[in-house]
Amino acid sequence: MIALRRDLHAHPELGFEEVRTSGIVAAQLAEVGISVHRGLGKTGVVGTLKVGDGTRSIGLRADMDALAMPELGDLPYRSGTPNTMHACGHDGHTVMLLAAARHLARTRNFNGTVHFIFQPAEEGRGGAKAMVDDGLFKLFPMDAAYGLHNMPGLAPDEMAVVAGPQLASSDSWEVVFHGVGTHGAKPHLGRDAVTAAAQFLTAIHTIVARRIDPLQPAVVSACAITAGDFNALNVIPDDVRIGGTARAYSAAVRDQLEAEIGQLAQGVAATFGITVDYSFKRRIPPVVNDADVTRRALLAAQTVTGRPVVTDFPPSTAGDDFAFLGAEVPGAYVWLGNGPAVDGALHHNSRYDFNDEAILTGARYWTALVEQELR
Numbered sequence: 080m081i082a083l084r085r086d087l088h089a090h091p092e093l094g095f096e097e098v099r100t101s102g103i104v105a106a107q108l109a110e111v112g113i114s115v116h117r118g119l120g121k122t123g124v125v126g127t128l129k130v131g132d133g134t135r136s137i138g139l140r141a142d143m144d145a146l147a148m149p150e151l152g153d154l155p156y157r158s159g160t161p162n163t164m165h166a167c168g169h170d171g172h173t174v175m176l177l178a179a180a181r182h183l184a185r186t187r188n189f190n191g192t193v194h195f196i197f198q199p200a201e202e203g204r205g206g207a208k209a210m211v212d213d214g215l216f217k218l219f220p221m222d223a224a225y226g227l228h229n230m231p232g233l234a235p236d237e238m239a240v241v242a243g244p245q246l247a248s249s250d251s252w253e254v255v256f257h258g259v260g261t262h263g264a265k266p267h268l269g270r271d272a273v274t275a276a277a278q279f280l281t282a283i284h285t286i287v288a289r290r291i292d293p294l295q296p297a298v299v300s301a302c303a304i305t306a307g308d309f310n311a312l313n314v315i316p317d318d319v320r321i322g323g324t325a326r327a328y329s330a331a332v333r334d335q336l337e338a339e340i341g342q343l344a345q346g347v348a349a350t351f352g353i354t355v356d357y358s359f360k361r362r363i364p365p366v367v368n369d370a371d372v373t374r375r376a377l378l379a380a381q382t383v384t385g386r387p388v389v390t391d392f393p394p395s396t397a398g399d400d401f402a403f404l405g406a407e408v409p410g411a412y413v414w415l416g417n418g419p420a421v422d423g424a425l426h427h428n429s430r431y432d433f434n435d436e437a438i439l440t441g442a443r444y445w446t447a448l449v450e451q452e453l454r
């Protein structure tokens with residue numbers, strides 16, 4: 080499995096392009112007699128293993144995709160594909176679930192149905208939603224869904240399992256101020272969208288500070304801005320386009336962020352006598368762990384790690400589209416240590432690598448979870 084993990088690392092594929100990876104996954108599942116369904120969400124694979132007459136059914140999810148970024152480390156198995164890199168450890172996630180599936184197919188020490196969900200395109204390309212839209216829950220009914228992500232900073236035999244919010248909603252917004260362009264020397268003859276945009280950017284941070292409940296986490300960031308031309312510094316442009324992200328852990332705060340950003344943009348535009356277009360694109364809901372299912376995950380983690388399971392790990396303001404599974408059935412998303420961040424190489428860093436020492440812990444966790452959940 081270590082050799083396979085390094086092979087996947089050397090051959091990373093972007094979201095919905097995991098043709099080689101999903102082919103290997105499907106072959107490894109079929110080899111041990113697991114029934115395989117391919118093509119769900121384009122390159123997604125679901126392996127189903129039913130043992131005994133138990134009626135309970137669960138889904139275990141691993142993501143398979145890499146990121147569009149260069150790998151700058153000097154690993155012997157570094158990416159051979161330009162600008163494509165497993166910088167989030169999904170190579171490790173794939174291998175750990177495969178290892179558990181193959182072990183469970185041989186030992187069959189449980190009673191019920193387990194679906195091994197190998198998801199494409201987790202990194203912002205909508206793989207989980209594509210699988211759900213293609214009928215994941217209709218074809219493979221399940222009572223609970225489980226997810227796992229590696230986490231630098233925890234030891235490779237250490238896990239963190241916490242009920243409640245784990246990852247934030249991840250939505251994007253865009254504001255376009257439409258002024259009236261004019262000569263830079265004669266601003267009074269136009270309507271200056273640049274000044275309006277500057278006011279908006281200053282005021283946007285009052286949304287979290289002054290409008291959201293101080294006890295509710297939220298993030299609003301402006302991350303892109305386009306206006307004017309540096310070859311024409313005597314021209315006030317017509318339009319200024321600004322885009323950013325919004326994060327929350329509850330549906331109520333998410334709704335509020337959508338409303339507040341738009342209201343502020345409209346207010347600023349009115350103040351400056353210009354117009355504005357506003358759009359808010361809902362991408363990923365928050366990942367919120369169900370209490371009962373999380374208790375089952377915690378029991379499994381306690382069985383396999385040689386140390387206490389971390390139960391007060393802080394939530395992350397990143398997002399994960401496992402949320403689309405957790406929105407359909409009760410879910411639990413847990414963290415598995417990746418060891419220290421070598422040279423500061425955290426997720427999405429060009430020198431990040433999944434820690435092979437974690438494979439055994441992760442595979443044991445999935446195995447114990449199935450054997451305990453489907454007793």
Ligand SMILES: [Zn+2]
Pocket residue numbers: 166167202426427
């Ligand atoms: Zn990632």
Ligand SMILES: [Zn+2]
Pocket residue numbers: 167168169201228
């Ligand atoms: Zn990831």
